[in-house]
Amino acid sequence: MELREIDKVTIPLVSIITPTFNHRLYIAEAITSVIEQTFEDWELIIIDDGSFDNTPEIVKKFQNPKIHFYQQEHKGIYRLSEIYNFALDLAKGELIAILEGDDKWPQNKLEKQAYLFHEDPEIIFSWGQGEIIDSQGRKITRMATVQSADLRVDFSDRETLQILYRFNFLTPTSTVMVRKSALKNIGGFHQPPGTVFLDYPTWLILAAHSKGKFTFLNTLLGYWRTSQTQVTVSRAKEMYISHDKVFVYFYQHLQDLQSQQASYDSDLEANFQFYKARVFLDEKNWPKARVNFLKCLSNKGLKNRQKIFSAIGLLSSFLKIDLISFARWIKRNSPFAFSHERIKR
Template sequence: MKPLVSIITPMFNSEAFISETINSVVNQTYQNWELLLIDDGSTDRTLELANKFIIENSKIKLFKNALNQGAALSRNRGIESAQGDYIAFLDADDLWKPNKLETQIAFMQSNNCDVCFSSYEQINESGKPLNKLIIALPDLTYQKYLKSNYIGNLTGIYNAKNLGKITAPNLRKRQDWLLWLSAIKKSRKPAKGIAESLAYYRVRKDSMSSNKINLLKHNYWVYKKGLGFSTLKSIGYMLIFLNEHFFVKSKQIVST
């Protein structure tokens, strides 16, 4: 039997996107999955729309936070409840291509890797292509990954059977970077990237990726709070990050 994949999706006031996101999981060519939806106190029609899928598909499970707790704790609640051999992540506004799971699980098994990610494309809030492709590095070591967040969280999968359940620290932003750092460190092997684009990342007006100043601030806290570096070491790594981001990582983004 094919291994079970647990997909973690936190939701908060996601009525505009959640149906399309869930459908992108339901339509996967690889069908041995469970989808764990964690609602973080939505006040719109998110729960109403999600419940329509839950009624029709027993593989979709819903968890509700009594109070809004943020993405990190919501993801962690899903991870703790996951039953899968592999754990994957999909935010409530992003999309997977139909062959995403099938391609990645086959790749991970054939290459004996514990952490895998892929290239992905950007779309706008309306779902229209932004003609930007972010190309995955073929190999990603822990030291390389310290320099910049090279894993698109919507593409990442880790082998929970080998590594155990890896959760994210309770930082307001960029907690996914720390989760993947922990996974690569525990694996003691580089993460493997798939060149094929397997997902669509939605760039929203209020998203952190659209605000470069906030991005830098939260990256600093990854080093300072998340990794426990000293202030001086954190500043040093921020300089390394800036160099990596503007002179190395920028080459990953190509127009399509």
């Protein structure tokens, strides 16, 4: 994408939220990738969640008036929304970007996206290709959740919500930029109780209650570091359970707000029953899991794949063994499994 020369005053300030915890090996690289951006109208809000390594000392070495550093007692991954919303309240920019303390950006990331938002006021959310790297910064693979020959692909809020029912394609978060006003309108970042992430539930609620475009840029916008200590690697079981809880939370959220967006998916009621049953199974509440899986199997709106898993769940409730988690493990480790789903446009 070629960028026209535009008076910098007209381009909104970008507020960057950077949560960090024990990232001494990577935090300097993350900060440097912000300082070296070709787009200069940014502020970096770093929230240290009680690191017990020398992460704070490394951050303090960066003497830059655009970097704002805050330290707090450790809250942990089950209270991520408190960290993110604290930073969101501090943000002065109209646009919000996310850069976790062990990730980094290509130099033109902010320029490409800030110009995009300036050019099209209907855009409320943007993301793009991410590159997964190892602890040494070596490329593992390129990640693009949208397969298209076009440089820019727009999704309506309705399309976005329908796809999010299937999986989180607004990822990785290091590539994301979102209008602050849209986030504020939904009450900031959302993290259902007992879950270990907040991006998925937040994007679901954003798509359900916002009017505007979700725009994919078919270019590299972020690096996502993976390591054995990362939540997505070391807490795979909790990630699965969190996924189930997210859908129960989301459905209840729609009911509470009486959102008309719920009509976007005629199977939403059936999906809710299915995920509610899985949460009971995750919690080893066998009787309630059994009742809800039976309701699922009698629901004509349930998809075939979910009917199969409901049957497995029902059997699990009698055997008192979580066979669904075992089936998930097989799917995840199958040599025929894809690393991630993609939307073709």
